[in-house]
Amino acid sequence: MKQEANLRLILLGLPGSGKGTQADSLKKKYNIPHISTGNLLREAISKNTPLGKQAESYVQSGELVPDSLIINLVKEEMTRNHGARGFILDGFPRNLAQAEKLDIMLKELNLELSLAIEIKLNEEILIKRLTGRRTCSKCGALYNIYFNPPQVSDICDVCQGKLSRREDDNVQVVNNRIKVYWSNISPVIDYYQKNGILHIIDGNQEAPGVFADISQIIERL
Ligand SMILES: [Zn+2]
Numbered sequence: 001m002k003q004e005a006n007l008r009l010i011l012l013g014l015p016g017s018g019k020g021t022q023a024d025s026l027k028k029k030y031n032i033p034h035i036s037t038g039n040l041l042r043e044a045i046s047k048n049t050p051l052g053k054q055a056e057s058y059v060q061s062g063e064l065v066p067d068s069l070i071i072n073l074v075k076e077e078m079t080r081n082h083g084a085r086g087f088i089l090d091g092f093p094r095n096l097a098q099a100e101k102l103d104i105m106l107k108e109l110n111l112e113l114s115l116a117i118e119i120k121l122n123e124e125i126l127i128k129r130l131t132g133r134r135t136c137s138k139c140g141a142l143y144n145i146y147f148n149p150p151q152v153s154d155i156c157d158v159c160q161g162k163l164s165r166r167e168d169d170n171v172q173v174v175n176n177r178i179k180v181y182w183s184n185i186s187p188v189i190d191y192y193q194k195n196g197i198l199h200i201i202d203g204n205q206e207a208p209g210v211f212a213d214i215s216q217i218i219e220r221l
Contacts, residue, residue: 006086007032007218008111010093012189013119014181016129017203018210022119023090025211030218032086040073041065051076071101078109086114096187114221116192117214119203123178130174134163 007030013019020036027034044052045059051073058065074092093099106112121129132146134154138161143150150156154163168174192198201213 007088007115007221008086008106008113009115009117009218010089010113010192011117011119012185013203014121014126014178016126017119017121018207019090019119021207022211022214023088025207026088026214029215030086032088034088034090035074035077035092036090037070037074037092040077041070044073067095067098067101070098071105074102075105075109078105078111093188095184096191099188099191113192113195113197115217116189116195116198117217118189118198118200119210120200121203125204126178127171127174130169131165131171133169134165136161137164138162 009026011019011023023034023036026032041055041059045056046052051069054069055065055073058069070092074089078087089102093102103113128146129144132144134143134145134150135141136143136156136159139156139159141156141158142148143156143163145153150163155161156163168177189198199217201210201217203210205213
């Protein structure tokens with residue numbers, strides 16, 4: 001990658017694909033901001049900005065925050081300073097409409113995307129990653145009954161506290177989450193494929209392997 005080039009990339013992948021970890025590593029290595037729409041939303045609401053106030057009314061009534069509002073949050077963040085320095089987008093776009101709106105917005109700012117990276121996992125592994133998660137109710141230590149089990153079942157190695165699982169990590173909920181994700185994200189993946197900026201990374205490896213693969217693609221830009 002040329003020194004002066006600004007990297008503008010999108011990370012796509014299911015919860016459990018390790019997207020957040022990769023975004024953090026990329027942020028450190030390439031010194032570019034990580035824009036998470038979840039964080040933007042929480043920040044706008046807590047700071048009570050005009051967009052935050054709008055968003056809060058949706059969140060409070062349990063409705064989905066509309067695409068246009070999310071786009072405006074991203075735009076606000078990019079015009080602040082980040083657009084010029086590049087960015088890593090994580091958790092956005094979530095559907096084709098958002099992807100198209102993002103391109104329109106970037107065009108207005110005279111910017112374009114460098115890369116869209118899909119971290120692809122074998123679904124069986126993904127389901128085990130999510131449904132196998134256990135947290136110590138006392139010290140917060142993390143386990144996975146398939147990949148990183150405690151020595152004694154359901155008991156924390158560190159403090160002997162009892163391990164618990166999140167309500168929404170059961171198989172049915174996870175399967176449903178995967179289904180919804182795919183129906184929304186498949187058109188986004190096709191869209192970036194057509195634009196010639198999509199790269200698929202094998203997410204079944206450990207995080208450092210995934211990171212090495214992503215870095216290699218970036219270096220070749
Ligand atoms: Zn513990």
